[in-house]
Amino acid sequence: MPKEKHPILYNLIGTVLGGLVLSCVLYFVPGAYPLLVRVIKSAWGFLSWRIPTPLWLFALLAIPTIAIVVIAVAAFLTPAHVPEFYSYTEDRLFNAIWRWQYGSSGIWDLASFCQSCESRLVYSDSRALYGPKLTKLICEHCSREISETEGDYDYLEARVKREIDRRIRTGEYERSLPASK
Numbered sequence: 001m002p003k004e005k006h007p008i009l010y011n012l013i014g015t016v017l018g019g020l021v022l023s024c025v026l027y028f029v030p031g032a033y034p035l036l037v038r039v040i041k042s043a044w045g046f047l048s049w050r051i052p053t054p055l056w057l058f059a060l061l062a063i064p065t066i067a068i069v070v071i072a073v074a075a076f077l078t079p080a081h082v083p084e085f086y087s088y089t090e091d092r093l094f095n096a097i098w099r100w101q102y103g104s105s106g107i108w109d110l111a112s113f114c115q116s117c118e119s120r121l122v123y124s125d126s127r128a129l130y131g132p133k134l135t136k137l138i139c140e141h142c143s144r145e146i147s148e149t150e151g152d153y154d155y156l157e158a159r160v161k162r163e164i165d166r167r168i169r170t171g172e173y174e175r176s177l178p179a180s181k
């Protein structure tokens with residue numbers, strides 16, 4: 001069914017053609033224009049017919065309208081009320097710069113960077129047969145080891161998140177905010 005491929009286009013063409021046909025009829029057929037005016041006048045007369053309407057009916061109709069307006073205004077204003085700590089998205093931990101974002105489930109997109117060259121750090125978590133697991137943060141650009149912590153990389157990330165969370169709760173994070181603020 002090829003006609004169904006462009007329903008919007010066919011509707012548009014139909015509307016334009018309909019308008020053209022109506023204009024031609026109004027222009028060429030005698031009496032068509034006054035008739036149309038009369039039809040519109042009667043329709044308007046019907047719509048603006050005055051009937052006694054109790055006030056409570058207006059009040060009843062106003063409730064959903066007010067509710068919609070209140071919800072719309074609330075939805076519009078909500079993004080402005082982001083928590084103050086949302087500007088805290090960078091800090092120094094374990095000899096590295098950590099940056100992150102806030103989502104509905106808390107901190108995400110956590111990544112570490114080199115304090116000297118701003119390169120994104122890579123990690124290696126050694127899984128030695130004996131002894132604890134170790135995670136090393138390495139800057140490939142500076143060819144140096146930035147830090148070494150116990151546990152795997154997931155544990156290190158969780159540790160950083162816990163520390164960020166602690167600094168937010170205690171208000172310590174304010175010291176790490178950019179100086180421009």
Ligand SMILES: [Zn+2]
Pocket residue numbers: 114115116117118119139140141142143
């Ligand atoms: Zn570096």
